Amino acid sequence: MxxxxxxxxxxxxxxxxxxxxxxxxxxxxxxxxxxxxxxxxxxxxxxxxxxxxxxxxxxxxxxxxxxxxxxxxxxxxxxxxxxxxxxxxxxxxxxxxSPIYSPLYCEDWTALEEEFLLDGLERFGLDNWTEVAQHIQTRHPLETRAHYVRTYFNSEYSPLPDPNTVLSRDNTDYSIFVTDPDPKSLRVMHHYTEDDNAGWMPKRGDFVYEWSNEAEEILADMEISPNDNNTEKEIKLRLLEIYNAKLDEREMRKDFLLKRELLDTKRREALMNSLSSYERELYEKLCVFARFMPQEDFLELIRSSSEEKELRSQISDLLPVRLAGAKTMEEYNEIEPKHLSTLDLNQSEKGNFGEDISRPEEMDGAELLSTTELTLCKNLKICPQQLLIFKEHLIRESAKAGFLRRKDVKDLIKYDTVKVLRVYDYLIACGWVNPEPPSDTTAPQVAVNVHAGNGSSK
Missing domain, CATH: 3.30.60.90 (Zinc finger, ZZ-type)
Incomplete structure (x- = not known):
């Protein structure tokens, strides 16, 4: 240069x-x-x-x-x-x-390791074998101590090693020697377990191990000097922002636990005991969303979802009798013992009600159907009341929009899709349902009495 x-x-x-x-x-x-x-x-x-x-x-x-x-x-x-x-x-x-990897005083110790051994002893002192071994990075503390005693302390030129002799390899397996942990740390680990509220200390208002417990490590060795350039200042300020964000998140999580009383084991057990089995299961599934709403609203969501499930179950129990013609609870009490055994409404997992129907013309509502529709009931194994309900829903939806597409029928009636589509095809053939939007903007006027069987299909 x-x-x-x-x-x-x-x-x-x-x-x-x-x-x-x-x-x-x-x-x-x-x-x-x-x-x-x-x-x-x-x-x-x-x-x-x-x-x-x-x-x-x-x-x-x-x-x-x-x-x-x-x-x-x-x-x-x-x-x-x-x-x-x-x-x-x-x-x-x-x-x-160039590091020297050849042995110097012992067959299994390189000259580089000998250098780091002496440097560690000079820095940390004798009997601090754990720190010295960490300084060497390739040796166990007990192995480091044994090598020093054997090579330096027991040497003829002690405390210097014998420069004319290379000791044989030490075949001792030091990996089997595991140092005992600190008894104080064991007491902390055993005293504060997950069952004991994750180490919560009420008198201090802190946990033994906070969320992101290592957050302070990024600032432990940081020093803001007046000689720092702009880039170093920006990096250090960014580290402070990251640390503050972690502190905010730590406080938010702690406040969440305290406000929801999740650290009160007895109160939490009482709450879970007050819920049904379905509510407890739902609580465990939705607990991740609890932080987005107050505790009262979250519990109300659990209870309302349970009530909705019960109502749906009751509706599913009443639906077969409703398809049989019952509209009030008095009619339900009259029709249920008379028709449930005949229709076998609940035996099919696919929702096919009345699969054993062989004579639909003898059932209630048959007088409102045409011969073709009775034949359709017999082929589909559905009762006349079911066909009337299907016709009413499909024709009404078609009249509202002016048309009813085939793909929308599946979402309109939650029943056996094949049977509902057969009824849908029948209504299209009769001209009562339009499968596609009409060419003009005027919706067709459907003037059909769905409860009358005197249509053109006879």
């Missing part, structure tokens, strides 16, 4: 002239160098190295380190493509940092 390119670098106008070690003329280190040097310690306590350009972790892989710039590393890809950041130059001298 020549001097002309250096003079045009926009960073020069912002920070002043800088030497090849990242220091300005006023004696202060540039911001990038301070950030890189302070970022060696990761959130887990491990020393890591990142590519200064693409921020890739290069701690355990081959990478390039500048021999002049302080704390400047590049991954192989960025180095190969000539990518760099000021004050580093493309022609600066460099060193190739």
């Amino acid at each position: 020549d001097s002309s390119k250096k003079s045009t670098n926009p960073k020069l106008s912002e920070s002043g002239t800088k030497d090849n070690r990242g220091n300005s003329q006023d004696g202060h280190r540039n911001k990038r160098a301070r950030t890189k040097s302070s970022s060696r310690l990761s959130s887990q306590g491990s020393i890591v190295y990142y590519c200064n350009y693409c921020k890739r972790d290069v701690s355990r892989v081959l990478h390039i380190r500048c021999a002049e710039c302080q704390d400047f590393d590049l991954c192989v890809d960025c180095f190969w493509n000539g990518l760099t950041l000021w004050p580093h130059r493309e022609d600066s001298p460099y060193r190739v940092i």
